[in-house]
Each structure stands twice: as C-alpha cells, then as structure tokens.
Amino acid sequence: MEKFEKLTGIAAPMPLVNIDTDMIIPKQFLKTIKRSGLGVNLFDEMRYDDAGNEIPDFVLNKPQYRDAEILVAGDNFGCGSSREHAPWALKDFGIRSVISTSFADIFYNNCFKNGILPIVLPREAVDVLMKDAEKGSNARMTVDLENQTVTSSDGESFSFELDSFKKHCLMNGLDDIGLTMEKAASIDSFEAQASQARPWV
Amino acid sequence: MSPKTLYDKIWDAHVAHEADDGTCLLYIDRHLVHEVTSPQAFEGLRMAGRSVRAPDKTIAVPDHNVPTTPGREDPKNMTEDSAIQVAALDKNAKDFGIHYYPVSDVRQGIVHIVGPEQGWTLPGMTVVCGDSHTATHGAFGALAHGIGTSEVEHVLATQTLIQKKSKNMKVEITGKLRPGVTAKDITLSVIGETGTAGGTGYVIEYCGEAIRDLSMEGRMTVCNMAIEGGARAGLIAPDEKTFEYVKGRPHAPKGAQWEAAMAWWKTLFSDEDAHWDKVITIKGEDIAPVVTWGTSPEDVLPITAEVPKPDSFEGGKVGAAKRSIEYMGLTPGQKLSDIEIDTVFIGSCTNGRIEDLRAAAEILKGKKIAVKRAMVVPGSGLVRAQAEEEGLADIFKEAGFEWRLAGCSMCLAMNPDQLAPGERCAATSNRNFEGRQGRGGRTHLMSPAMAAAAAITGKLTDVREMM
Ligand code: SF4
Numbered sequence: 001m002e003k004f005e006k007l008t009g010i011a012a013p014m015p016l017v018n019i020d021t022d023m024i025i026p027k028q029f030l031k032t033i034k035r036s037g038l039g040v041n042l043f044d045e046m047r048y049d050d051a052g053n054e055i056p057d058f059v060l061n062k063p064q065y066r067d068a069e070i071l072v073a074g075d076n077f078g079c080g081s082s083r084e085h086a087p088w089a090l091k092d093f094g095i096r097s098v099i100s101t102s103f104a105d106i107f108y109n110n111c112f113k114n115g116i117l118p119i120v121l122p123r124e125a126v127d128v129l130m131k132d133a134e135k136g137s138n139a140r141m142t143v144d145l146e147n148q149t150v151t152s153s154d155g156e157s158f159s160f161e162l163d164s165f166k167k168h169c170l171m172n173g174l175d176d177i178g179l180t181m182e183k184a185a186s187i188d189s190f191e192a193q194a195s196q197a198r199p200w201v
Numbered sequence: 202m203s204p205k206t207l208y209d210k211i212w213d214a215h216v217a218h219e220a221d222d223g224t225c226l227l228y229i230d231r232h233l234v235h236e237v238t239s240p241q242a243f244e245g246l247r248m249a250g251r252s253v254r255a256p257d258k259t260i261a262v263p264d265h266n267v268p269t270t271p272g273r274e275d276p277k278n279m280t281e282d283s284a285i286q287v288a289a290l291d292k293n294a295k296d297f298g299i300h301y302y303p304v305s306d307v308r309q310g311i312v313h314i315v316g317p318e319q320g321w322t323l324p325g326m327t328v329v330c331g332d333s334h335t336a337t338h339g340a341f342g343a344l345a346h347g348i349g350t351s352e353v354e355h356v357l358a359t360q361t362l363i364q365k366k367s368k369n370m371k372v373e374i375t376g377k378l379r380p381g382v383t384a385k386d387i388t389l390s391v392i393g394e395t396g397t398a399g400g401t402g403y404v405i406e407y408c409g410e411a412i413r414d415l416s417m418e419g420r421m422t423v424c425n426m427a428i429e430g431g432a433r434a435g436l437i438a439p440d441e442k443t444f445e446y447v448k449g450r451p452h453a454p455k456g457a458q459w460e461a462a463m464a465w466w467k468t469l470f471s472d473e474d475a476h477w478d479k480v481i482t483i484k485g486e487d488i489a490p491v492v493t494w495g496t497s498p499e500d501v502l503p504i505t506a507e508v509p510k511p512d513s514f515e516g517g518k519v520g521a522a523k524r525s526i527e528y529m530g531l532t533p534g535q536k537l538s539d540i541e542i543d544t545v546f547i548g549s550c551t552n553g554r555i556e557d558l559r560a561a562a563e564i565l566k567g568k569k570i571a572v573k574r575a576m577v578v579p580g581s582g583l584v585r586a587q588a589e590e591e592g593l594a595d596i597f598k599e600a601g602f603e604w605r606l607a608g609c610s611m612c613l614a615m616n617p618d619q620l621a622p623g624e625r626c627a628a629t630s631n632r633n634f635e636g637r638q639g640r641g642g643r644t645h646l647m648s649p650a651m652a653a654a655a656a657i658t659g660k661l662t663d664v665r666e667m668m
Contacts, residue, residue, distance in 0.1 A: 016524070017517035018397055018497050022634045027615045031266060031282035033240035033289050035350075045636050050622070074517045076398040079431065080634060081613075082333040083238065084349035102398050105433050106333060106347050113351035163365065165224045176351070177249070180359045183218050183226060187254075187361055190217035190228055197214075200454035200462045201230045201258075201326065 002115035003173035004145055007096050009069030011141040012059050013133035019073055020080035021107060025089040038085055039092030060093070064136035070143065072126065072133045073100045077118075078107025087114040097143045099150060101126050112166050113176065117145060125150075125158040132156075145171055204472035206369045207438050208404045211344040211469070215327045217361055226361040230326040231343075233312045234261040234299070234353065236290040237615070238331030242354035243293040252297065254360040259299040260321055263287045264311045266615040267304055269578050269605035274305045283616065297357075310581025310607040313337040313550040317421065318581055320450025324439035324466040329356055334550050334631065335434075336427040340420035341447070342439035342469045344404070347428060367433045368478035370403035371471075374411035376485040381665040383490075383560065384419030385552060385629070385648035387411065388426040390488045393501030395481065400432030403479060406471060407437050411485035417446040418556035425551045426631050429498040438470040492537055492661055493633050493646040495525035500633070504651070504663045508535045528635055529643050530623065537661050540645070544626040545575040545656040546638070547649055548605075549612035552629035553580025555587050557649040561629075562593040564653035564667055570601040571659035576618070577602050578610040600656070614639045627655035 029041045047058050054061045060068060071077075071090075077100040078086060087110045090098070097117040111118045121129070132139050132152040139153035145167065151157040169176065180187075194201065205213070218226040232255075239261070246252070253259055266283040267273055276284035287304070294301035302309045308319065313334055316322045322338045328345035329335060331353040338345035348362065356362055372391055392399075405427050412423065420437045427435025444463065447453045454462045489503035500522075502509070510533040511522040526533060531540065547553075547561050558579065577597050579585035585607055588594050594604050611618040612630035614637065620626055622641025629652050633644040645661060654662040 015517065015520070017521045018499075020497075020632075020634050022632070022637055026636055026640075027613050030237050030615065031280075031286055033244070033286060035241050045640060050640075074521075076401070076431070079397055080333065080632060082331060082347040082349055084241075084331075084351060087349075102401060104398070104431060105401060106349060110349035110351065113349060163224075164222050165220065165363075176363055177251070177355050177358050180226060180355065180361060180363065184359075186218040187226065187228070187359060191360075194214075194228065198325075198462070198465065200323070200458040 001173045001175060004096065004115055004117050004170045006142070006144045006146065007069060008140050008142040010065060010067055010137050011070035011072050011129070011133040012065040012068035013130050014059060014071055014073045015130055017074035018076045018079055021078055021083050021086040022080055024078070024086040025083065030083060030085050035088050036092060038089035039094070042089040042093045067094065069094055069096050070141055071095055071098045072130050073098060075101045077103050079104035082106045084110045087111050087116050091116055099126060099129055112170055115170065115173070117143060117170060119143065119150060119160045121150065121158055121160055128152060128156060204475045206471040206475040207342060207406055207436055207469055208344065208369055209475070211325055211327065212366060214325065223365055225364050227327060227364045229329050229356050229360055229362055230258060231316065231321055231328040232259045232356050233316055233328065233330035233335070234259060235265055235312050235332060236263040236286040237265040238350050239293065239353055240286060240289045241350050242357055243297070245354045246357055251358045253299060253357045256298040258360065259357065260316065261290055261294045261299055262302040262309055262312050262315050263290050263304055265609045265613065267608045268616050269608045269610045269618060271606065273606065307582040307586060310584065311550045311553060311609055313425070314553060314580035314584065317341065318583055320447060320453035323447060323453065323462070324443060325469050329362060333428045334425050337421050337425040337550055339424035339427065339435040340417060340437050341443055342436060344434055344436065346434040367404045368402055369476065370400060370405045370432065370479040371477045372405050372407050373409040373480070373482045374407065374485050375409045375482060376411060377414070378411050378485045378488060381490050381650065381668055382488050383648040383650060384415050384422035386488050386491050388423045389491045389493065389498065389501045389646060390483065392426060392430045392498050393491070394483065395430050397429060397497055397499045398431045400427065400430040403432050404434045404436060405430070405432045407435060412437060413440065416556055417442055418554045421554065422551055426498065429631055439466050490648065490651055490664055492651065494529065494531065494537060495522065496528055496633055496635050497521070497525070498631065498633060498646065500525060502537060504537055504661060506537055508533050508537065510534065538663060539660060541660045542625045542627050542645070542655055543573045544620060544624055545570070545572055545652050546611040546626055546628040546630065547652050548578030548580065548610055549630035550580060551631040552649050553578060553584065555584050557629065558584065558588045558593050561649040561653040562596040564650050564664065565600040565657065566596050568600055568657045570656045572656055575602045575656045576605055576611065578605040579607050581607045611638050613637060627652045627661065
C-alpha cells in the first residue's frame, strides 16, 4: 500500500450531505474484476450527461479542480453500499484525503486499506475549510498525518483525531494481512479453544 | 461479573487477540461471499500465494448481477461483464474449496436470504460479507456486518477481522403495532427518527414487545436496514422463535450439538443493568405505514403526509431536500398518496422472503395491476418454490406481475432489471439513492403490502384502505 505522510494540494468543495457510494461510483462500474481504472467514472452520474459529455458545473470538471487531491465534503460522506470501488475510484482519480464532519463506518475503514486518509473535523472547522476550498486552485491545503493537522491556504490549522493503529499502518504503508499473519499463533489457539466450546460452529 | 449487552457477550466470545490500544482480531464464524465484491480479494490471495484459512466457514453465491429470467445458466444470456464475474466466482469457489450455490442450484438466491435459510447463520455467531446488508443476520442474535473487499481478503486469509469495539445503542419499540403496519414500517420509521448517520459508531439492539412479536422474517427486515441508519450492525436477542426457525435447517447443529448450542444461545441476551451509550424508544402504536419521498432512506413520512418543504429542514439538509425533490420530480406540499407510479418491485434481501410475498399476495388476490410494469423477484429459489406451492405465484401472475428467478435484481439494477430515466417505482428494497434502480430512476421505499396496494391503484396508497 502507498504510504501517506504529508500532502499539500488542491481541495475541491462538495458541500452536499449524505454523498453515498452509489454516487461516488455507480453500480455499472462494479462489474470489473480489477481494482484499477475506476477514476474516469468517479462521480459518473454527476460528472457526465446522458451522452457521456462532461457537465461543466460539476466541481471536478472545473479547470481549477481537475487536479484536486483533497475533497471537503458534507456530512455522512460514503454512506450506503460497502463497495470498496468507492475508495478505489477516488484514489485512481488522485484523491488522497477526504474531510468531513462524519463518514459512514465501512467507507471510513475502506479508505485506510487504500492509502486514503479520511479526516473527521467539527462543523466549524469543516465550514472554514469548505470556504477555503471554494477559492480554487491557488488555495492549497496541507494535510499532515504525522502531526494530525489540516492547514488552510491562509495558515489556519485544525487538529484531528485518529486511531493510532490506523495511523501507523497508513504512515508506513503496511499490509493488514501481513500484520495479522504475525499473530497466527493467537488465531490458532483461539480456534482450538472455540472448537471445544462451540463445536457446532 | 459486570452486566453485559448482547453485543458485549458475542464480542467477548470472539476476540482472538487484543492489542494494548484496544485493536482486536475478531474471529469470524461465517464468511458469505458474492460475485461483485470478491474477485479482487481472491486475486489478492493468488498473488500472495495465500489460501483460504477456513473454507468450511466460507459460503459463496452469485446474486448481485445475475439475470432473473430463464436461461441464465448459459453465460451467453448474461452481459459479458456479468458473465466474467460469475465465472470468476465459479472458479474461485472451486479453486479454494468453499461452499457454493451456483445459479443452476435451487438453493441459489440473495446471499442474506440463503445464509439463514440454509442454517449457516446461527445465534451468537460473527458473520461478515462484502455487502452492507449483512446486518440482516443480526435478527438471529448474530453479530453481522458488511466489509470492504480488502477486508474480504483479510477474512479469507486469516478468518479474522481487525476491529475496535463499537458503542451500544438500544432501540426499543414498545407495545403493539397497529393493523397494516409491518417490520418495514418499523425500520424505516427508526431511520426517519435517527437519520442515516444516527447509528454511526454503534451496534444497535432492537427490543421491546413489537420486536418480540415479529416473525423471524420481520426481524430480518428490521436488522437489514440497521446499516441505513449508519449502525455497524443490528441485533435482536434470540428466543424460542429463533430456535424454532433454525431447528432442522441443513447446516444447523443436530443431536447433542443442538443441546449444547441451545444451552449457550439461551444466555444470549442483554443483562438487566447493562450499560447503553444511547437509547431510543418508539411507541409501536405511533408507527404508521410509511413511504420515502426523497433520495435518502431517512426521507420517511407516513403515507398520509405531504411532500415536505425544503425550508422546513436545517443546515445542509435544506439543499439536499431541494435536490431530492427536484430529482424525484415532486412538488412540496403535494400529497404523497397523489404520487403516480410506473413500476412496482417486490423483492430484495429486505423483503424477498416468503412472508413478504404472502403479505403482497393477500392484497393482490383477484385484482389487476394499474402500472406499466410490476415484478416479483423471490429472494431465493426455495422461496420461489414455496410461493409456487402455496399458490402465491398464480396470484401474482394473474394480477399482471412478472414472476422472476431469484437474485438482487432491481434492488440495485446491476442486471438488466432497471428503471428508465424518470420512471417512478414503488419498491420493497432498502435504498432510494439517485440512480439506484437505474439512471434517472425514482424510488419510493415501502412494505410489500404497500407496494402491492400501489400496484393496484397506480399511485402511492395507504394499504389500510384496502384491508
Ligand atoms: S438485495 Fe439489494 S441490498 Fe440486498 S444484497 Fe442484493 S443488492 Fe444488496
């Protein structure tokens, strides 16, 4: 997995609440058996019209946000389907961090497995950063994972909370399965004990 | 011993390892797999030279994008990309030696219907699947939740999941339901009350007289939508109804093992003074038959209400409501019961079980549909067979419904069953997101009885007027 340390980049504002994973990557793009190549279809139904042409008003189609690496979004981002295609599509487009007041649980977890940092901040902070993002491509935001801060283009800084294990894995690009495999002995002994206690499982 | 909730008890019985910071490896008893969220996980295993740790506890079934029309055993009758995914699942099931129900098997169906039906889902278990509606299995008092594809791979390889414990939330539905009010109305009303993020960070336990009174089918409907309220999982404590449902199922324990299992299952309830981080109480008698008007499952109102005015909301929801109403082609103030529909969809893991079909057929008996298209998609081949045996299929067909083969179908419209742009559907499924049932399609969520009533009148209808 790609490491995440510090990122300074363009942030795109998406103030809509309850942006669900169907919006992030509509189901017709889930028929792939690969993880890559989904970026062109990120937000497909908001981004293109029926004929497949770009809708100029959509934020990521605007020239100043085409290279966005950060999204500042409304409440409850990533709700709905568990599809990991959502973070795959964000990542493939180039988004490395999403900032909101809240995220749906499964989406939040899925981000960390793909080198994306979801950041939860209080409403006031998100409001400030949303305004900052609206300034366009000259306003570059900085996300610093090590110090757990987001800094707006005019230097206003906000700290965010993060689970220490998730942070460790993201900063070092660690693969969960490899880490868990190191604890195989615990799993073996749990399995042995559980098969005594609940043999019907 | 300090008092525990049901969630605490199941959690404690499955912790295989706990790190100092509270991060746990939770042992997984059942892993359900389908064709859409698993190919990349199996590919990952192959690339790393890993095997499936517990193939005996892993069950696969194609459901999300299979056609629901006859002849689907032949890949030529599927779109090319669907056929590739189904073929990949066939191959992965064979290569890794996991249990498998191919489309040609009468037991095939929606993964969350097949699991309980075959007795794979049992009280006190941990159950996961690369699908958010895994919450359904919580109806058995099993800790069940959806996971992403990387986690699917993690469970395949290690039979564990890296987890931190959620908080405990109790949702109590007291007293009795009024006539015409169903499990679907309960679960939608709860989301209407808490919002789609109200359960974030929690595992919900549903309890109270109205929940106890529900059949297992109804309880599955309630737990199914826990995720729509943002919760990690929904739970209902097992009781005699649960044991009765489970007994004799193909993969349920038998003989001495059944006795041993029962002894443990009977301890699976929340202790009297267990600690709850959040409690919500709703009176059963206050719940009405509801429908959704917008594009979020929290956009719920009684069928007797009107399309709301966006200004009646607060914050970001004002804009969202405006957008929803526009997308849905509605006018604020319009009566919900005046909304005309084109299509009716009865099915999905929320309401595709035998009891749901019975409820709809009851309303449809001897009547004809007044919509362009109506379809019933039974949740599994076995539900379909039973409905045929009970004569329900004939009622549907005579009314003008299409009688389909099992699968997810128009719940998410990955297969050919889709709404055209602007088409409006009365659906028994669980999501009314923009484009969920087809690009530009408009979805109103409701119970099977309400969907049947809408099929007859051609508009959203209060089912109580037909009872
Ligand atoms: S029926 Fe719908 S909600 Fe249920 S598993 Fe299938 S697609 Fe998901």
